[in-house]
């Protein structure tokens with residue numbers, strides 16, 4: 251059942267196909283991945299943007315705003331925007347770089363890549379700079395993104411970014427998988443795994459603080475860049491009795507964001523009350539930009555699982571959460 255999406259655009263009626271290329275909102279191209287037990291994911295070629303991840307019961311796990319604009323050049327509000335080659339305004343480019351509002355293509359012949367386990371549905375996408383892009387960021391690159399859905403329904407994103415500058419010049423970039431998790435109610439959620447870490451507070455001119463709480467809870471707008479984080483972070487949704495586990499490799503930092511009510515109202519593509527149903531926990535490389543010499547490649551991985559919260563019962567000690575990994579370390583870093 252493993253398949254890459256080299257299939258021609260088809261219609262949505264062929265239910266059994268694990269990887270299908272079809273049309274989404276506003277006629278934009280998207281790829282639908284289906285896993286044998288029923289979970290699924292959707293990726294728009296616009297932005298190389300994952301907009302849906304459903305569990306085996308069909309429950310949506312990612313937040314996408316009801317007001318999301320599926321139309322270039324605005325990035326899609328929700329899902330997993332890719333921030334590259336710049337996170338936020340850490341540089342002269344547009345906010346979060348341009349990868350999230352470029353149209354990617356399906357990579358039908360990616361270079362060797364670790365073979366996914368059988369029954370994994372996946373698609374390979376590629377982004378290369380246009381002449382216009384080279385005017386604003388004068389670096390040639392090949393950005394290969396694999397989006398895969400494991401037989402258990404885990405969502406895995408692997409980014410491979412190669413410096414293809416012919417002039418031998420190095421380049422540096424910052425990066426984030428800007429994941430919007432769908433939650434029952436922001437007041438019922440805590441984020442574990444970031445305790446005692448330093449963070450830059452985006453709401454206070456990026457001043458540096460040390461996290462003092464047992465876990466992050468939300469009572470107002472929060473926008474922080476946690477530095478040098480463990481490879482595993484848990485988002486515990488008490489009301490839903492569900493825990494999202496974020497595992498990351500090559501991405502030392504983690505951004506946690508909820509806009510709360512005022513900023514929600516200020517965003518034209520976000521509902522006034524939608525902040526209650528989302529939280530962003532973003533695997534990132536920000537404080538120390540990634541530098542690639544000509545010919546070098548960087549890999550950044552994200553693996554998301556959704557498990558019943560009881561799975562972690564009695565194990566909410568952050569050290570346990572971090573160390574207890576069912577994913578072998580070498581598969582994630």
Ligand SMILES: O=P(O)(O)OC[C@H]1O[C@H](O)[C@H](O)[C@@H](O)[C@@H]1O
Nearest residue numbers: 338345346452473474505507530
């Ligand atoms: O509105 P966007 O450009 O998509 O950015 C949305 C948010 O992204 C990140 O989480 C930043 O830390 C926030 O400061 C920003 O508001």
